[in-house]
Amino acid sequence: MSLVWKFFISYVVVVAIGLLVLSLSVAYVAPSSFSQSVEHMMMGARAHAGEDAGEMGHAGPGGMMAGGILVGSTSITNDELDASFRSAVNSALWKAAGAAILAAGIVSGIGSLYILRPLRRVAGASQHIAEGHYDQRLPVSSRDELGDLVENxxxxxxxxxxxxTMRRQLIGDVSHELKTPLASIKGYMEGLEDGVIAPTAETFRLVHQEADRLQRLVYDLQELSRSEVVSSTLDLHPADPGKLIAAVVDRLQPQFADKGITLAVEVSPALPTMAVDADRIEQVLTNLIGNALQYTPAGGQVAVRAASHGAALRVSVQDSGVGLAPGDLAKVFQRFYRVDKSRSRASGGSGIGLTIAKHIVDAHGGRIWAESDGPDQGSMFIFTLPLK
Known part of the structure; x- marks a missing residue:
């Protein structure tokens, strides 16, 4: 039940309790108070009448009199009756108000506890999280807005x-990747200084190779940093998606041929021109097609397809490579995440190409995701861009 309805029902309950207390007071308290007031007035009137009778020597008969009632020799005026009635009703209302306030306070207190208890738990848990304890979780005890708040x-x-966890892994990965080539370069330099290693062209080539690894890592980190703020730096211009795909395929075709992998392209004719950052979209295509090249063995196939899909352009890159486990589908776009943990960074890349691709597609208002039937079943990466 929605929290709005619960509030409404609680208000109705409070009003109903107030009306019930009021009706009971009018039904039982008011008559009793009125009777007591009338009896009190009659006693006073009799006492006064007795004094008058003693002076006059007789008492008049009881009955009705103009402007009041006469009981024996006791008379009560209509004004006195009205005042007595108002006093009785006011007394009943004051008592009813006190009882209604008490009942409403009890109901409101119970409702407030129901609302405040999960809010206090959320406040306490958020304080723990602010202190760095990210394992804090709360039980979901209702199916209303408060329950949604706890779930969120x-x-x-x-x-x-x-x-x-990703931050710690990132620090560890970067530290490891920096440490390994630096240690190699330092080792070669010390060997050259001590004369243990001959200053040959091969030695210098190996040092240069390790320096290249460092440079690639720094470049990847710079690209990742730029991609995270790419939405504010997009250079949008009308572009033909078919030509963007053809340019990337032509550039990567020799690498597919060297590895013995078939690269097929299926682009629907007359795709509409769309406003995109051409360089960034080519970067997305390069990352996706290059990823397929990297994880597809020799003799495999890679297919790039593009077509209009409703109000969006749909581009897919399908390969017959190592595939993805269900647990990998949601993680492949994380920084430095690699499906094949046995690969080194030198052979398996830095693990941020898909992360950069996701940032660029998101900045264009599109969506990117991965599909796979499982390990060794190949995979398909799809992204969509709105047609503008």
Whole structure:
């Protein structure tokens, strides 16, 4: 049940309790108070009448009199009756108000506890998260807006925990990648200084190769940093998607031929021109096709397809490579994540190409995802861009 309806029902309950208390007060308290007031007035009137009778020597008969009632020799005026009635009703209303306020306070207190308890839990858990304890989770005890709040809080905590894990992994990966080539370069330099290693062309080539690894890592980190703020630097111009795909395929075709992998292209004719950052979209295509080249063995096939799909352009890159496990589908776009953990960075890339591709597609208002039937079943990477 929605929290709005729960509030509404609680208000109705409070009003109903107030009306019930009021009706009971009018039904039982008011008559009793009125009777007591009338009896009190009659006693006073009798006492006064007795004094008058003693002076006059007789008492008049009881009955009705103009402007009031006469009981024996006791008379009560209509004004006195009205005042007594108003006093009785006011007394009943004051008592009813007190009882209604008490009942409403109890109901409101219970409702407030129901609302405040999960809010206090969220506040306490958020304080723990602010202190760096990302394992904090809360039980979901309702199916209303408060329950949604708790579920969203738990998802936020899980995301923060994953980001913290990724941050630590990133630091570890970068440290490792910097340490390995630096250690090699230092070793070669020390060997050259001590005369243990001959200053041959091969030695210098190996040192240059390690320096290239460092340069590639720095370049990848720079590209990642730029891709995360790419939405503010897009240079949008009308472009033909078919020509963008053809340019990337022509550039990578020799690498496919060297590895013995078939590269097929299926682009629908007359694709509409769309406003995109051509260089960035070519970067996405290069990353996706290059990823397929990297993880497809010799003799495999890679197919690039593009077609209009509703109000969007749909581009897919399908390969017959190592495939993806279900747990990898949601992680392949994370920084430095690689499906084949046995590959080194030199042979398996830095693991940020798909991350950069996702940032660029998101900045264009599109969507990118991966599909696979499982390990060794190949995979397909698809992205869509809105047709403008």
């Amino acid at each position: 809080f738990n998802r936020m905590a899980e995301t923060l925990a994953e980001n913290e």
